[in-house]
Amino acid sequence: MKEPKEISSVQNPLVKKILLLKEKSRERIKTGLFIVEGQRELELTQKGGYQIQTILICPEISPTPNNIAFAQYGNPEIIQISKAVYEKIAHRGTTEGILAIAKSKTHSLEKIQFKNQTPLILVAEAPEKPGNIGALLRTADAAAIDAVLIANPKSDLYNPNIIRSSVGCVFTNQIGVGTTEDIIQFLKSNQVQIFGAALTASKNYVDCNFEGATAIVVGTEATGLSEAWLKSSDQNLIIPMQGEIDSMNVSVSAAILIFEAKRQRGL
Known part of the structure; x- marks a missing residue:
């Protein structure tokens, strides 16, 4: 597994993108993406057949990426984030320091x-x-x-x-x-x-x-x-x-x- 990227600044463009996806329905609909938080929810996303694009881990809260089997999620991009970034983008503080960007489905x-x-x-x-x-x-x-x-x-x-x-x-x-x-x-x-x-x-x-x-x-x-x-x-x-x-x-x-x-x- 290659060394994951790191984001420590809350001003990072990806952080701003995640905030938009959290807060704006229009952005979720336009991009076809959404945010999922927590290990259990992430596992259910995968079981539901969703494509997970990016997983963000806060090492200060969650185990390091090498200790988590990400292969089951289709080899998404892994990014380590600082606690300040996690607290900025997390919808709630009890999600084990793990968030992800996933692709939504159509529900026709x-x-x-x-x-x-x-x-x-x-x-x-x-x-x-x-x-x-x-x-x-x-x-x-x-x-x-x-x-x-x-x-x-x-x-x-x-x-x-x-x-x-x-x-x-x-x-x-x-x-x-x-x-x-x-x-x-x-x-x-x-x-x-x-x-x-x-x-x-x-x-x-x-x-x-x-x-x-x-x-x-x-x-x-x-x-x-x-x-x-x-x-x-x-x-x-x-x-x-x-x-x-x-x-x-x-x-x-x-x-x-x-x-x-x-x-x-x-x-």
Whole structure:
């Protein structure tokens, strides 16, 4: 392994580039690159089939490059950085002194593939908060569902807050992105039954049959699902509330519905 490059100045052009990738969605979309932090997240990026271009290591925090097997990451460029640089570019301080620049994927609906005839799919319409998106992706990974589809997204998937809150599950899920209309058409063309989480004209979720090809659709906590989803749903469903409020956090609701579907399938 050749001697790695070193960066000690926070004014280095690569440092400025990394900051732009962290802070600007437009820059991530334009370059097709994003930043990933931490050993676990880096490993999940690799397992998800992402191309890792550069790995940055802070020797004061992380083991030296010679003690880490980088071959599994496709022989990326290795750069040692000072602690000052690491603290400048790290999104959080508990990422073991390791960051990387990786190439993003396209998430077109055409690339979604199902392994069987009865896929279980989560659809999130217009999710706004990165923390909620991350939590939905963690739930999807925990249940090992077939795909997560995001309709009319408000943020790109490689927002550092989504990566952090998903604990890297943005890399482990099969994700498709499109408009509400495109996703409805995709589901119908694949003979997937649509269950919309809604307050009106709804059936108790425990009385719904999720054993066939199923899409569970959740909306925002503020406005719920749009009229397009309510009209296209084969069955609206509800989680009965027993307290004073009429809804829960979207990720909690999604988890309840997804694991009920898993229970029905004996999984």
